[in-house]
Every structure is written in structure tokens, then in C-alpha cells.
Amino acid sequence: MIDLSKVALVLDIDGVIRDVAGSYRRALADTVEHFTHQAYRPTPQQIDDLKAEGVWNNDWEAAQELTRRYFATEGKGGEVVSYEAIVQFFQSRYRGDDPVHWNGYISQEPLIATPEYFQTLTTAKVAWGFFSGATQGSASYVLRRLEIQNPVLVAMEDAPGKPDPTGLFMAIARLESRFDKLDLVIYAGDTVADMITIQKAREIATNGQNFMAVGVIPPHVQDRQRQAYTDLLKAHGADLVLENILALTPEAIAQLLAETIRPII
Template identity: 30%
Template sequence: MRIDAVVLDIDGVLVDVADSYRRAIVESVLHVYGDTIPKSDVQLFKNAGGFNNDWELTHATALYVLARKEGLAYDLATFTDAIEASGGGLEGARTVIANAVDPDVRERVYARWDRDRLTTVFQQLYLGSDLYQSLHENEPDLETEGFIHDEPVFVTPDTVTWLADQPLGIVTGRPAAEAALALDRTGIDVSDERLFTMDSNTPGKPAPDALIDLTKQFGNGTNRVAFAGDTLDDIKTVHNAADADPEHDYFAIGVQSGGLSGESGHQAFENAGAHMVVETVNELPTILE
């Protein structure tokens, strides 16, 4: 596969977030409401689409836990399938709840659903007390070490060296400060204009805006762009970019290190339209040269 530029996601591609972001999702809900879902089931929300923002995934998880306490009959697989059918993301989750429970139950659920508190707890669990205070300039109310320190790096030094020779961009759902921390840990250097984060003035994935903007920034001679990500939304982003910008060729690469592993994950990527599926980001130098 000959390409002119490479775009990467961070989580699940460059760094392992199973024991950081995904742990923060389930433990934030547990801390606030005393109940949660298994960490492995976070993938069901990711597969439903629209959950590029892990804060919103946390909010949706809490919505499900609260609704179950009030008698929601859906198991989690049924709930997330219904989210996908309702358009994905947090709004999809709200639509499912609106259709699945009586109005009085829905009002009791929403009365207990504290999205601000969930986000605050998430950030403290993920960053740890000291880093939370430094980045958010708020006094923490939890004493935590921070799951951010439990993020093994997937990308090898040889791959980092290869990436340094490519026109390279990053599209991630992380806040900018947390993206910078992860990239610093990997040794990858990307200019600010080629780094799209939660804080950028572009819609999040699977909207194609960031990928198209990067392709334009790469300049003349950049006609074939590969985007490697670990979720089905990453694959959708590529196809949305191809539809919106037919003047360039976009290629979707599914990376199996983030959760969609094994034969079932491989098939899920192919069904979503991935042009190629790899086990880790470290296969890119071989397949793209």
C-alpha cells in the first residue's frame, strides 16, 4: 500500500489504555454510584459508535447503571446495540432510555445522573491528585496516584524513527494536555497544527473534518493518506473523509491492540470497511513501504 502521509490515533494504537482510561471509566461510575460494568464491556460502547470522548462514555455507562437500578430490562449488549441503532454516542444512549422506561423512571434516573461529578472523578482517577491540580487548577477531593502511569507504550523506537520520516498527523479524542503527555512518552514529535484533540475546533470522530484538514496541510503531492485507529469510528472517519473529499485517496487501517482483537475483531474491522488490519502499529513501516 503506497501512501504519502500517515495519520494516527493515540489510545489503543500508540499507548495501551486498558488500565488507564478504560479503568477510569468503570471506576468513576463505581465511585459515584456504587455499581459499574466489567472493564471488558467498555468495548461494547466503543463498538456502538459515537464514543470517541471517554467522558461521554462514562456518562453513558452511569446512565445504564442507574436505569438498571430502576428496573431497565436490557442487558448491556442489548443496550449498546440499541444505542448503535439510535445513532450512537451519548445522545443515542439518552434516546434508548427515553424509549425503554416509563417517564417517571426516566426522571428518577436523570435526577441522580451527575455528569459534572462523573467527569471530575474520572479526571482525578486518571491523572492523579498532583497532575489533576496542576492541569485543572482545582483542589482535588480524592487522594489518587493516577492511572495515567499505567499506560504501556505500544510503539517501538524503530517505528518512531520511521514515523519521523513521514508526513505525520494525530487525531485523538484526548484533551490536548493529555495528548501531549502521551506523545512525549512515545517519543513522537508532532507540530501543534498537525495535532487534533478534544480541544480543537473541529468535530470529533467519526466526523472527517480533522482528517481532511490534515490532508490539506500536508500540501501538494499528498494524495494518498492512511489513518490507523483502533475503533470502528476510526474506520468510519476514513470513509466519511473519502465521501467528503473525493480529490484525495484515504485508506483505513484497523489496529487490533486497542480492544478489537482476535478473529472477531479482525472481522469487525473488515465489515466496517478497513482496507487493512494489523495487530500493532509496528507493522506500518512494512505494509506502507
Template identity: 30%
Template structure:
């Protein structure tokens, strides 16, 4: 038997990282969106890729001023905010573990543990390492895995 975990919102509190990167990226491109807009889009489904979600929300909420960012431009801005720069820490530094380490370790004694996430593999591995839970999970299915 195996327990499969989602990362964002299940293992990791992303309210100050991914969600904030969506809001700040949208604002950068002139779109005023809210946490409620993000929540509604996520609830509708098909919004697991936060770069694409941000792009879609920008285009749905942007005031027409003649400019329209590409998905590549949106992704670049999002990543600068999330990953950080040499002069600015990334929003990923704000992520915290939701379940207790003790609970995860107890479950891992009874079950094989895996992660299925829409995150890029590098972001998944970073979170597992920084939160000290990499040893608990035997497999991670990430964005690149389709």
C-alpha cells in the same frame, strides 16, 4: 505522503488508564459496567469521547436510586482518576507505547507523521512527551480541533 495515527489503542495502551477510569468512575456513581460493555459501545461507533461514553454507560447500567450524575460530575470524577491528585498518581501514568520507538522513527524518515485523536490536547502532548515520541509527529488533531 503522510501517516495519520490514532493515539488510544494504536500508539498508546490505554487498558489501564482510560478504560480503567471509565470503570472506576462508573462504580463511583453506582453503575456496574465491564470491559465488555466498554468494548461493545466503542464497536458501535460514536463513542470517541470517554467522558460522554462513561456518562452514557452509567445511565444505561445504573440501578435506580433517585440520583443521576450530570456529565459535568462524571467528567470531574473521571479526570481526578485519570489525571491524579497531589496525593494519588493518575491512571495516565500507567500508559505505555504500543509500537516500538525504532519502528516509529524509521517510518518518520519516509513519511510525515500526524495524530488524530479524541484526546484533549494537553493529554495528547503529555503522552507524546512522556513516551519520548513528540519529535516524531509534526501535527496533532485533538478534541479541541473538532
């Protein structure tokens, strides 16, 4: 079997290790509906279409943009909702009304990954960590549920939003502080912005590292839309698209390397 000790797997969180269709995305739709005075609630497809533009990874910014576009379409371009108001309302739905014991939509999120999955990566000597557009609080919440202690985590507050690769390089540096130099970095994400992040990382990397983009189809995508979503991720740089992150096992990583870029490690 190929030695995986020089491989790092960096994961997005939302749509990859947890299902946010009924939490983040629901809060996004609630927010747009609220600030358009119940006149417009974006559908899951409309949210996907916005995110397919590759620059709306931040759901607060996405909610503000969908609200702005609605007003522009209705000839009310002068009506502006502040970013602060968007964030406050969004968080009231997502986190809930208890600032200590969050009781909002986040408390109902189904997990996709499992503690056992990360243990298999560790056993295979794959370095792993997280680069996510989620807040530190939200990301830490789900990682605690997965029984992950002291993770390498770069979240919203730590770096510019994707597709800027700064946060990815930060995660790599933190992993290399715990392990030896990593020759190959696999980044797994579920959006166009995630795939573009890898393209930008390749453009500016100067230390000889290689990058691979793995797209993961998020749970909210319906069966009839999965091929189109796969094609979308591949069109923006995905080297591989999977139905579920659990399919990216150490054995699958080794097989992928054997078939594609084995000479680099």
C-alpha cells in the same frame, strides 16, 4: 520501492500508540462504578460493546451513557449524573491529584509505539501526524514520552468527535502545510468510530485524495476475541487490520499499495 512521499499516515493515539486498558478504560469503569454507588462496574467487553456502536469515542460521554443505561435498567431513569461531574471524577483518577505532575493512571500507561518507529517513517518520507479523541494535555503527555517534538496533532479540543472527519481533514491540511500535496491518507485506529471516520471522509472529500482505513487491535482484546474484533473493524470499513501499529512499517505500506491501489500514486 514505491515512492512514499505522497503518503500520509495519521494515527489515533489511545489503543494504537499507547495501551490505555489500565488508564482511560480503568478510569471509565471507576467512574461508572462510583456514580452507580458501587452497584455496577462495566467489564472490558461491555465497554467494547458500547464503543462498537460507533458513537462513543469520548470516554467521558461513554461513562455517562453506561451510567444512564444502568439507571434505566434498574427503573431509575430519573437519576441523572451531570457531564461535569463525570469529567471531574474521571480526571481525578486518570490525571491524579497533582495538577502539575500528573500522578494518576496516565503515569502508568505502557507505550506501544517507539521513537524509532516514527524515525523510520520520516526516513521513508512518509508524512505522519495524529488525530485523537484524547485531550491536548493527555495526547501531548504521551508524545513527549515518545520524544516527538512539534507534532501535527488534532485533539479533543480542536474538532468534533469521531466519526466526524473534520479533525482528520484538519490534520491533513497541517501536514500539507509542511509537505507537498498528499495523494493517499492512511488512518490507523482501534475503534469502530475510527473506521467510520474514513468512510465519511471518502464521502465528502473533493480534492481527489484517497483514503485507507487500517484497524489496529488494542492490547486489551484477549486472544480468543481477536478474530471477532478483526471482523468488527472490517465490517465497519477497515481495509486492513493489524495486531500492532509497529507492523505498519514503510515496507508494509509500500507492499500494501503495490497489492491494492498502486495506480493512484
